[in-house]
Structure formats: C-alpha cells, structure tokens
Amino acid sequence: MGAPSRESVTATLNPDPGTLPVVPNDGSEPVFANPWQAQIFSLVVGLHQGGCFSWREWTENLSAEIAADQNADADHSGEEANPSDSYYRLWVRALERILTNKTILSPDDVQRRVAQWRKAYLNTPHGKPVALPSSREQVSTLG
Numbered sequence: 265m266g267a268p269s270r271e272s273v274t275a276t277l278n279p280d281p282g283t284l285p286v287v288p289n290d291g292s293e294p295v296f297a298n299p300w301q302a303q304i305f306s307l308v309v310g311l312h313q314g315g316c317f318s319w320r321e322w323t324e325n326l327s328a329e330i331a332a333d334q335n336a337d338a339d340h341s342g343e344e345a346n347p348s349d350s351y352y353r354l355w356v357r358a359l360e361r362i363l364t365n366k367t368i369l370s371p372d373d374v375q376r377r378v379a380q381w382r383k384a385y386l387n388t389p390h391g392k393p394v395a396l397p398s399s400r401e402q403v404s405t406l407g
Contacts, residue, residue, distance in 0.1 A: 301352040308359055317362050325358040 296302040312319055333354055363369040369377075377396075385394045 296352075297346055297348045301348060304352055304355045304359070308355060311359075316368060317366065321362060322358070325361050326354065329354040329358045329361070 296305065308322065311317065312322055333350070360369075360374050364371050364374060380396055381394070384396050388394045
C-alpha cells in the first residue's frame with residue numbers, strides 16, 4: 265500500500281464553513297489534505313441535512329471523541345504524521361457512535377463495513393480509487 269495522496273481536495277457544501285468546527289478553508293470552501301477527509305466531512309453533513317441527527321448531537325459526539333482522544337493522548341503520541349488525519353479519524357468514530365446509538369446501524373454492521381473497506385483498500389492498486397460493492401450487490405452476492 266502506498267503513501268496517501270497529499271493533494272488538496274475541496275468540497276462544495278451548503279452549510280456556512282464558518283459554522284463548522286475547525287475545518288481548514290481557502291476562504292470560500294473547506295480544504296482537505298486527503299480525499300477520504302472530504303468524504304467523511306460530506307457524509308456527516310449529508311446525514312445531518314437528511315435528518316439522521318441534529319448538529320447539536322453531532323457536536324456533542326465529536327466533542328466526546330476529542331475529549332476521549334486527549335485523555336488517551338499519552339498512549340498514542342506521535343501516531344499520526346498528519347494532524348488532520350487524527351482529527352478526521354475522530355469524525356469517523358463520532359459518526360460510528362451516532363449511527364450505533366440511534367440504531368441506524370448495529371455495531372456488527374459498522375465492523376463489517378470497516379472490514380470491507382480494509383479488504384478493498386488493501387486489494388486496490390496504488391493510485392486507483394477504492395470501491396465497495398453497493399448494498400444491493402452485497403445482498404445479491406450473499407443470497
């Protein structure tokens with residue numbers, strides 16, 4: 265597996281970037297160090313806009329993950345070379361927490377999807393986009 269891309273990625277979204285927590289921007293749109301950061305950002309905003317959770321729920325869960333991470337900081341200091349990777353990994357954990365707490369997904373569903381992503385990115389040639397089968401394709405291959 266090669267090193268992650270360091271190209272900047274922007275995401276055009278409806279919310280005012282000034283209302284979003286500590287998101288780097290170029291003055292007009294959020295800017296991300298890696299494509300996966302833009303994807304988790306867009307996913308969270310999209311699920312919020314779709315009514316899956318309130319922005320207050322989001323900020324409370326993200327704040328809890330940040331606090332937990334700061335408390336555990338001594339255990340994994342220096343783990344991430346890119347601080348924005350650490351930050352967006354907290355977004356992933358906060359989203360997982362919300363989805364399982366609201367029973368939108370079970371913890372088993374989350375772990376299954378994590379395993380699918382891991383398998384997909386380990387088997388994707390460097391420089392190619394990582395793709396997962398859609399939910400329909402997964403169901404058809406299971407049955």
